[in-house]
Amino acid sequence: MVIGLFSLVGCSESLPDYTLRFGLANAPTNLDPRYATDATSARLNRLLYSRLVDFGEGTIPIPALATWRELSPTHYQFDLQEPRPLFHNGAQLSAYDVKATYDSILNPDTASPHRGILQIIARIDTPTENTVDFFLKQPDALFPGYLVIGILPANLIANGHPFHDHPMGSGPFQFLERPDDTRLIIERRADGQRVEFVRIPDPTVRTLKLLANEIHLVQNDLPPELVTYLSAHEGITLQQRQGANFAYLGFNQLDPVVGQELVRKAIAHAIDREHIIQFVLKGRARVAQALFPPEHWAGPASLPGYTYDPAEAKRLLKEAGFDHDHRPTITYKTSTDPFRLRLATIIQYQLDQVGIDVLIQSHDWGTFYGDIKSGRFQMYSLAWVGVKSPDIFRYAFHSDATPPVGANRGHYADALADRLMTQAEQTLNTQEQQTLYRTLQARLLDTLPYVPLWFEDHYALVSTTFTGYQLSADGNFDGLNQVRWLGSPSAPPKHITRLYP
């Protein structure tokens, strides 16, 4: 019996677990880059697939898989850089895969949500297996920045491979398994380091699991108080970077109340953004005046903005025909996310102080987003996440871009703004384009289709069991390319049997 007990003890002794566990608030919805639109899927797909173009400092497009030349305003040639990467099945990526991927997106039967912007492509040619020629229907100086979608193998596209379930790319990580809806395991091709993404919707549970070292990394989506709480713990390090996700209040321009510019300006003056950032967001954000931050090449260096001025807000409301006895009532739609609801309650209170009654309606994400997309709102709060290219302006503000064509959900119509967008798109001079986009953003700030709120910072809380994780500027997960288990600085984990070239 004693021998039996000893043998049991021997069996229970296990090797350290080298897998990095990454706690996520939301699971990725689609691992096929042709369909993925949510932030988590896009960030994960960056690890699994490689793309032609990426974004560098100042959010300027830079070569990733390929360098490019503009042979004419409607003809771009992309040369794949050597050595070309291998897909996870061993095949080498070629120009034919690039063509097949973009042809597939452009095929209406694929019903890709990314098709809209890429419809500018007239034809794709592949003169050699290293070269891809894109011919456009009309000149567009921003075109290279549109080619950021992960490349899929041509033969698997032809066979209808289920990429959403079994992704097959040429990125630095390869898919291992997805045991259930809450877990996804991938493996780094260079050294076999495994990363398991675990969906833990509740922020308190995520916090407790990080404290217990059951997960090793959490990025964003935590109440600011818990970030401060966790960062004070030994064994956890906090990384923080300025972000560019633009939070705003949107309005229905067809509404008799918020359709009035004076009311929107009153709202802009009634919200104390500095105070909210200081006390609620714990300083992890900066005030926004435009959709792009100043460091973006098309972002305005400085705009006058709307200062917190309740007296001015009251004056504007009076000018719009409202007073103490005749207060405007606004329905404010937001998601059921507790933190968004908390911010909505603060905005409700601050608007109440200047004489605007606000009724908050919180719905689950699907219902809320559906309502916003179909224009069923008076006022709502949302954020543009991961926006890098100025084509967003046409998509979100042009009078022709009302749903379902674009995302001008509030039916904003301004002749000057439309003209500025068209001029900016037609010019091929980057300097001129920059000036036009900056003028456009000043115009948008003046007419207020959105009341800009803030750019929230990105932060990551990393267990000291792992090292090397670097938080990226746009909050993607690329830092996992360098992360390593602290216990084995040089040797690869013992479970690894296969190394990749």
Add this chain to the structure above:
Amino acid sequence: MRLWLPLSIVASWAFLAIFLPLFSLTPDAIDLTNILSPPSLEHWLGHDDLGRPVADRLISGAQTSFFVSLCVVALGVSLGGILGVSSAYLSGWVDAVFVRMVDIMLAFPGLLLAIALAGALGPGIGNVILALGIVGWVGYARLARGQVLALKHADHVLAAQAIGAPPWRIILRHLLPLIMAPLIVEASFGIAGAIIAEAGLSFLGLGVQPPAASWGSMIRDGTRYMLVAPHLVIFPGLTLMAVVLAANMLGDWLRDRLDVKEQSSRRKS
């Protein structure tokens, strides 16, 4: 003597709920500089995640729970009472249909059905009352039916029928007064149940909408800050527990007082 504590808790709860407008409370006043501040001498229950005073919100939440529980119980007693008494008195196919209907209602778990109803009707205090009322009438109806079935062949009812009294008069004058006692006892337990159910629905976001306060929504909001500000969960949790316990103890006491059989057995002993 064991009565004074639950009685004083329930009385304070009712007093605060009824006379809330007399107090100069600021349950919705947001003060961002006081976010999650712990209890202090000045603010003895601290502030919540928006810098609102927890004490003021607890009192405001008392009004919500009082109003909801009274409305739910009133709705349940009147609806259940009318249906139960009519069914038992009319008997025949009416009673058969009624019993099947009650069986169907009882087949659903009560709170789950209320969640489904509140979800379908949409969030809001009015819909919470409606959902809990629709779920809650069954118990009162069964009780009323059982009591009337036992009483409808009593001598005084037969005598009233013999002298040609109309059914409504017999129900109102000869049956209802006799079944009121058990219904009141059931209602007193119903109040405790309704407080918990309202808190549960508000906890799930189906109850009061921001910025209105409810104990359930206060606990829900507080759970997110349990690690950094436990007072947000502790105070509403303790209050909810105290009021529900007190309401149940009063119900127990009422049952003992109004139960004729128990009283007579006590006298004999």
